[in-house]
Amino acid sequence: MENIKILIADDHYIVRLGLKILIDSFEGFEAVLDVENGEEVINNIEKADYFILDLEMPIVNGVEALKVLKQNHPEKKVILLTNCMDIPTLINAKNLKPNGFLFKDGMHEEIKICLDELKKGNYYTGRNCKAFFERHKDEIIEVENLIRNLEALTKTEMKILYHVSENLSTSEIAEVLHNSPKTIDNHRTNIAKKIDISGYNNLQAIAIKNKSLIETLYLKTL
Amino acid sequence: MENIKILIADDHYIVRLGLKILIDSFEGFEAVLDVENGEEVINNIEKADYFILDLEMPIVNGVEALKVLKQNHPEKKVILLTNCMDIPTLINAKNLKPNGFLFKDGMHEEIKICLDELKKGNYYTGRNCKAFFERHKDEIIEVENLIRNLEALTKTEMKILYHVSENLSTSEIAEVLHNSPKTIDNHRTNIAKKIDISGYNNLQAIAIKNKSLIETLYLKTL
DNA sequence: TAAATATAGGGGAAATTCCTCATTTTTAAC
DNA sequence: GTTAAAAATGAGGAATTTCCCCTATATTTA
DSSP states (O other): OOOEEEEEEOSOHHHHHHHHHHHHTSTTEEEEEEESSHHHHHTTGGGOSEEEEESOOSSSOHHHHHHHHHHHOTTSEEEEEEOOOOHHHHHHHHHTOOSEEEESTTGGGTHHHHHHHHHTTOOEEOHHHHHHHHHTHHHHHHHHHHHHHHHTSOHHHHHHHHHHHTTOOHHHHHHHHTOOHHHHHHHHHHHHHHTTOOSHHHHHHHHHHTHHHHHHHHHHHO | OOOEEEEEEOSOHHHHHHHHHHHHTSTTEEEEEEESSHHHHHTTGGGOSEEEEESOOSSSOHHHHHHHHHHHOTTSEEEEEEOOOOHHHHHHHHHTOOSEEEESTTGGGTHHHHHHHHHTTOOEEOHHHHHHHHHTHHHHHHHHHHHHHHHTSOHHHHHHHHHHHTTOOHHHHHHHTTOOHHHHHHHHHHHHHHTTOOSHHHHHHHHHHTHHHHHHHHHHTO
């Protein structure tokens, strides 16, 4: 039987080198190509059967590459690798249902198991990965709630929250948007109500802590 | 002439594997040992001449290991490797003057150059590393200023700022510390003056953004 | 022990927050 | 193409917080 062909995508040469050597040591698998970003993954889809993608890569990241693969080549199997501990990013990645999902920590002990499971047609989530999701389950629920609530905001509310996350005061936002401070004040109250928190200081805290999430959602509305 | 003995410390097996293979391919160098945390570095100091340390490792990180090495074995040479983009952490690492300082991005192209420079008795900072420090120079100056200013805070002020970074309001802090809100209010004003910002919302923003830095400095005062 | 610094807190004006309204403008539905 | 719902804008006013100046006591430190 022919070897299963694997493409490795990671922006660090050292990681690609180590992974390639490890994978080539496995019976039935062969690392046929390694690339340093998601764009090159997309340009080489036909060359491999399985894809091991780092989540964080320049130009096109692992999540974007995974989306393209799932959409256009549902028969190809994808393992996501990550070091990232950012909850919104991880939730997003998990929701895309990669065939395998491994944290880089201790990954070498599981990559073989993961590949074998994929071969059997199963999904596989790494031990550390599971443990992380378990350990942060409260936080994950909180972020999932927050995302749901943020998606219920109107365009204007989203824009105002974005400015709050940029640390503008009510009156500063009013100036930027050419509105009365009263308007911004009112929106702020509604936003706080919608994301279920009290107090402007708490709104500001949440906005700053989730700045990149808010920015992503805001940019989608433009 | 005997090979220079190198110890590799990184919490990822794959990275250690890749690095070991790369280094063993260099004339005059030999990767004699690889470990997964700083504690094991400290326990094996006598076994190597040069140390390649990842900044982020469990138990004892690269910076702590570097400190021990510099203090007790100034003749040993240390290369710090990092992925980390956290300005306070990088400033801290740079101030410890590792012999080599490389970002993991593109590191494989420079590790040989770096080792050769160390052999000549020089210091070496990677291209990406230099570029990062250059690109973020304004931010670095800002953080350095902030650290200077934070170090000028009194114990009580530090404690209050810590609570601000935890997103407590003036009255909540007053309650926690069994003080009058007026006292906290007054301290807050002094803190804002000392770190050269105006407005409580801006103080809160800075406190939240620099939460881990503030926590570190606060814990030192206990 | 005198001077400096840190801690604790008050007074009061100004600004912001918070809540309840009302009006207009979009958007969606029939 | 009307109509109803949703979104956006903003006012009024009480309650709270901020901000700036002030004082008193305690604790360092020179």
